[in-house]
Amino acid sequence: MKILYFAWLRQRTGTPTETIELPDGVTTVAGLMAHLGERHPAFAEAVGAGGIVRCAVNQRHVDRDHPVANGDEVAFFPPVTGG
Numbered sequence: 001m002k003i004l005y006f007a008w009l010r011q012r013t014g015t016p017t018e019t020i021e022l023p024d025g026v027t028t029v030a031g032l033m034a035h036l037g038e039r040h041p042a043f044a045e046a047v048g049a050g051g052i053v054r055c056a057v058n059q060r061h062v063d064r065d066h067p068v069a070n071g072d073e074v075a076f077f078p079p080v081t082g083g
Helices: 008-013 028-040 041-048
Strands: 002-007 015-021 056-057 060-062 073-077
Touching: 002 008, 008 041, 028 041, 028 056, 028 073
Parallel strands: 002 073
Antiparallel strands: 002 015, 056 060, 056 073
16 A cells, blocks of 8 residues: 655655555554554644545545555645645
8 A cells, every 4th residue: 555645744754655554454544544643643643633634545535434455545635735
């Protein structure tokens, strides 16, 4: 699974992109966000501030209950991103 971080989320995670294997039991965007928050505590803080972090799966905007699978491209970004 390819994870992309945009705008200030890139600084919070320390990387613009990473590739991971989806852990057992993680089946939704919300579960993935929780897993990534364990890896990147500053990402967890951003996610915890409800509504600040948006998500796209395979270049489609989705809600946090959307399913995810290995092979997906998942992007996280704030509501407004610049250049």
